[in-house]
Amino acid sequence: MSSPRRQPPGRGGDRPDRDRGGLGFDLKWNMGWMHDTLDYFTLDPVFRKYRPDLLTFSIWYAFSERYVLPLSHDEVVHEKSSLIGKMPGDEWRKRANLRLLYGYMFTHPGKKLLFMGGEFGQWSEWGHETGLEWHLLEYAPHQGILRWVTDLNRLYRREPALHERDADPAGGFEWVDFSDIEKSVVSYLRRGGRSADDVALVVCNFTPVPRYGYRVGVPFGGLWKEVLNSDAIEYGGSGVGNLGGGVEAERVPAHGRPCSLSLTLPPARGAVVFLPEGGA
Numbered sequence: 001m002s003s004p005r006r007q008p009p010g011r012g013g014d015r016p017d018r019d020r021g022g023l024g025f026d027l028k029w030n031m032g033w034m035h036d037t038l039d040y041f042t043l044d045p046v047f048r049k050y051r052p053d054l055l056t057f058s059i060w061y062a063f064s065e066r067y068v069l070p071l072s073h074d075e076v077v078h079e080k081s082s083l084i085g086k087m088p089g090d091e092w093r094k095r096a097n098l099r100l101l102y103g104y105m106f107t108h109p110g111k112k113l114l115f116m117g118g119e120f121g122q123w124s125e126w127g128h129e130t131g132l133e134w135h136l137l138e139y140a141p142h143q144g145i146l147r148w149v150t151d152l153n154r155l156y157r158r159e160p161a162l163h164e165r166d167a168d169p170a171g172g173f174e175w176v177d178f179s180d181i182e183k184s185v186v187s188y189l190r191r192g193g194r195s196a197d198d199v200a201l202v203v204c205n206f207t208p209v210p211r212y213g214y215r216v217g218v219p220f221g222g223l224w225k226e227v228l229n230s231d232a233i234e235y236g237g238s239g240v241g242n243l244g245g246g247v248e249a250e251r252v253p254a255h256g257r258p259c260s261l262s263l264t265l266p267p268a269r270g271a272v273v274f275l276p277e278g279g280a
Contacts, residue, residue: 030067030110033058038075041101044088045207045269048184055186055206056178058108063169067110071101071118077126084121093208095121095141096237096268099148099230100204103271106152107190107202109166109173114149121145144236155228155273160192161200168193176201176217177255183207185265187216187255196220201274203265210240210267217255220276223248224261228273231266240266246277 040054071083080086087097098121106112117126120142122133136142156162165172176187184206192198201224203216218224223246231237232244247261254260265272 026066027068027111028065029070029072029113030058030062030065031070032061033067033108033110034070034072034075037101037104038071038086040206041097042086042088045184048206049181052178052181052184052186055104059173059175062109062173063167066167068113069105069108069110070113071105071115072113073115073126075115080125082122082125083118084123085125091141092236093269095145096208096231096270099145099235099237100206100269100271102149102152103202103228103230103273104204106156107162107188107200107271107273109190111163111166112156119146119149141236144234148230148235151228159200159275160194161190161198164192165190176203176257183209183211185211185214189219197276199276201261202271203263203274204271205265205267206269208267208269211263211265214263214265215252215254215260216263217253217257217260218249218276219257219259221249221251221259223277224274225277226272227275229266229270230272231268231270237266237268237270240264240268241270241272247274 036054036057040048040051043051084094084098087094089097115126117132120137122136124133137146171191174189174191176189178186185203187201187203190200190202199219201218205211225246226242226244229241231240233239242264247263249259249261252260
């Protein structure tokens with residue numbers, strides 16, 4: 001599968017001079033990522049298989065600038081709806097989609113910008129004359145969204161693979177598979193610079209269908225531990241996944257790699273993140 005050859009936003013292949021000028025302000029809003037991603041997430045999952053380019057195209061230009069991934073105030077005002085309000089389905093499915101959106105955002109190359117209220121799933125549009133809907137945190141579903149964003153932040157800060165090589169085209173990001181269009185599942189690796197096993201595996205299921213025994217290629221064997229699952233019960237999900245435990249990589253080649261994992265992908269439009277335990 002290949003993405004349509006659209007013109008990337010910004011300066012194309014011209015890389016900015018990062019050593020001088022700009023007074024250190026060298027980050028650019030990735031508006032292309034924002035619009036494509038929100039367009040994809042507003043689709044009913046039945047139709048997502050027809051627009052995989054909305055997810056994959058951003059990697060074509062992700063390393064041409066130092067980018068910020070913005071989900072900003074511009075997207076939650078003037079009758080555009082709140083982030084959770086943009087999501088399809090009933091309230092439970094909207095929350096699941098929102099958690100998946102944040103999981104995809106935090107594991108995609110680029111720094112993160114999330115406008116206030118989004119971290120706990122505010123229903124109303126932002127208004128400069130009103131406060132945030134803090135009362136929503138009295139309810140477990142919104143506590144779950146906040147807990148998910150909190151844990152994403154912790155993992156993002158802790159694991160160099162998720163942030164260290166954001167602007168490095170030589171290996172900070174690597175597709176495992178983006179060709180499973182029918183199931184709307186994508187998988188990719190994020191890599192740090194310390195060693196070969198400084199790597200995180202991310203698998204996103206963009207449909208409400210669980211996937212059992214879903215095989216994903218990995219670069220080496222050993223135990224891979226599920227460190228985050230957006231469908232975990234503590235986040236308001238259904239609790240389907242790999243139970244936060246480890247999955248042993250088998251010597252079964254897949255996706256051009258010598259080993260692979262047999263995974264359970266949650267049905268609630270879920271994102272799972274794995275880290276290896278042990279060496280390459």
